Amino acid sequence: MASPCTTYHPSPGSPENDSMILFSTSTSCSPAKESTITHSNSSSFNSSSPPRRRESSPDKTYELRIRNLSYTISPNGSIFSSLLMKKSTKPKTTILKSVSFVAGCSEILAIVGPSGTGKSTLLRVISGRVSDKEFDPKSVYLNDHAITTPVQLRNICGYVAQEDNLLPLLTVKETLMFSAKFRLRGMSSKEREERVESLMQELGLDHVANNFVGDEENRGISGGERKRVSIGVDMIHDPPILLLDEPTSGLDSSSALQVIELLSSMAKTKQRTIVLSIHQPSYRILQYISNLLILSHGSVVHYGSLQSLEENISRMGYEIPIQLNPLEFAMEIISVLENQEPHFKYQSCSYLRWEGAIIQDTANKEVIDQGKIGGVLNKHCSSLFEIAVLCSRFWKIIYRTKQLFLARTMQALVGGFGLGSVYIKMRNDEGAVAERLGLFAFSLSFLLSSTVEALPIYLQERRVIMKEASRGAYKISSYMIANTIIFLPFLFAVAILFAVPVYWIVGLNPSITAFVFFTFVVWVIVLMASSLVLFLSAISPISFQGIH
Numbered sequence: 001m002a003s004p005c006t007t008y009h010p011s012p013g014s015p016e017n018d019s020m021i022l023f024s025t026s027t028s029c030s031p032a033k034e035s036t037i038t039h040s041n042s043s044s045f046n047s048s049s050p051p052r053r054r055e056s057s058p059d060k061t062y063e064l065r066i067r068n069l070s071y072t073i074s075p076n077g078s079i080f081s082s083l084l085m086k087k088s089t090k091p092k093t094t095i096l097k098s099v100s101f102v103a104g105c106s107e108i109l110a111i112v113g114p115s116g117t118g119k120s121t122l123l124r125v126i127s128g129r130v131s132d133k134e135f136d137p138k139s140v141y142l143n144d145h146a147i148t149t150p151v152q153l154r155n156i157c158g159y160v161a162q163e164d165n166l167l168p169l170l171t172v173k174e175t176l177m178f179s180a181k182f183r184l185r186g187m188s189s190k191e192r193e194e195r196v197e198s199l200m201q202e203l204g205l206d207h208v209a210n211n212f213v214g215d216e217e218n219r220g221i222s223g224g225e226r227k228r229v230s231i232g233v234d235m236i237h238d239p240p241i242l243l244l245d246e247p248t249s250g251l252d253s254s255s256a257l258q259v260i261e262l263l264s265s266m267a268k269t270k271q272r273t274i275v276l277s278i279h280q281p282s283y284r285i286l287q288y289i290s291n292l293l294i295l296s297h298g299s300v301v302h303y304g305s306l307q308s309l310e311e312n313i314s315r316m317g318y319e320i321p322i323q324l325n326p327l328e329f330a331m332e333i334i335s336v337l338e339n340q341e342p343h344f345k346y347q348s349c350s351y352l353r354w355e356g357a358i359i360q361d362t363a364n365k366e367v368i369d370q371g372k373i374g375g376v377l378n379k380h381c382s383s384l385f386e387i388a389v390l391c392s393r394f395w396k397i398i399y400r401t402k403q404l405f406l407a408r409t410m411q412a413l414v415g416g417f418g419l420g421s422v423y424i425k426m427r428n429d430e431g432a433v434a435e436r437l438g439l440f441a442f443s444l445s446f447l448l449s450s451t452v453e454a455l456p457i458y459l460q461e462r463r464v465i466m467k468e469a470s471r472g473a474y475k476i477s478s479y480m481i482a483n484t485i486i487f488l489p490f491l492f493a494v495a496i497l498f499a500v501p502v503y504w505i506v507g508l509n510p511s512i513t514a515f516v517f518f519t520f521v522v523w524v525i526v527l528m529a530s531s532l533v534l535f536l537s538a539i540s541p542i543s544f545q546g547i548h
Ligand SMILES: Nc1ncnc2c1ncn2[C@@H]1O[C@H](COP(=O)(O)OP(=O)(O)OP(=O)(O)O)[C@@H](O)[C@H]1O
Pocket: 073, 095, 113, 114, 115, 116, 117, 118, 119, 120, 121, 122
């Protein structure tokens, strides 16, 4: 077989010179590379041959190629300097330096490296979770089609973040059903139900379908099951590329192995392209990994199979201790080298070949541009649908936190009777003006303070909302409208429960119109306070979530 594996020699002065591979030789291709390239569409590596479509599942298999991807962040200035439009004086930090790799379909590519090396950042960039300004349009290719905007990547890639970000008061099935409602809008409810059932089966979740997801406070499903639900939420629309940030973190070894086995079987049976980051995988987990991308300080030090890593370590004259696997040993070498010489020079070499014109595959371009994944068209769904689904989800959550809402209504009643009895049968002369002002001041502070209790709920939901909104499940405005629709009648009930005892015990103006106006003002105050709490939870830093 003529090897399609070719050596890439960067031209002097080109950014590719920074792409450094520690565990490789300068001229030979690793077996892993060969297999990766053989597996991929060979036309993509040969500019002289005409573009060919894949024979199997042409619209559903994607090869993700990253070419010389660098990512630099500018440090945020203070709020005041942004308000004054002052530029930050702190230097920019380059987190990723000329990272290149290929992730083929039916394979798992694992990104490994010491903590803080840029694994999560790399996944965030290739999943399109960066702004247009931060995205390099010449660094990401899908089946030879250059991706020019992050939104194209968001359409095509499923991204499972490190944190689970699930609503604890929904069951496993409800969580997946809501995700299906947001993301499979072209389907009938029966089709969605079938999709959720088959996904639960695939993820091994059918036995816990009706169990609550839970969290640290309310025990629900196990950590491994929760991780599988997170994967299911982001796989509901069957994306051809799945990116996972540390899917095994916090899991015991058997749950971690189960998750990787599951991903491997998904990659193989559905020809999915899977890229994940992982910390210290065991030997058994490594068996399911097709290729490893080892990063150090944001640069690639190895890209290839475990076998090629082992060979390259031996070639460098090291002997792998019997108790360590090649990856563990490689990590030890990296850490020793990093400590000895922080800017140690890697052997400059990359065996990826990127020469030749980028072949424009018009069929793929259409799929990428329009986000047509698995026949799903998100665009045609109205905001009304989003609002309706969000209302029903809100209602479920409120219903399940009924103790809190019951406490709120009791508080309004007790507050109303309490204040009423303090100011009972108030006089109607000039001398009672100060008393009336006192009553209104107390009422106002009571109504404002009682709403703050909802803050922990909003804070808990915020991560979920931000995640869902960032992947385009719904618009933030739909969330706000749904929230208001559900809260309006509830807050109206609170207003009546407070206004009735206060108004009539105190003996304010006995006309019905005046009473209706008073109730209306109370309702507006609690609404305003509730909106303020929502606003506070939206702008508060994430660390503030520790309050509950
Ligand atoms: N928005 C940001 N502002 C400042 N520094 C950042 C930002 N994003 C990432 N970094 C820095 O970039 C480096 C890489 O971060 P990243 O989270 O990608 O590392 P990681 O390899 O995933 O680490 P870990 O394995 O511990 O999760 C870290 O030093 C981190 O502090």
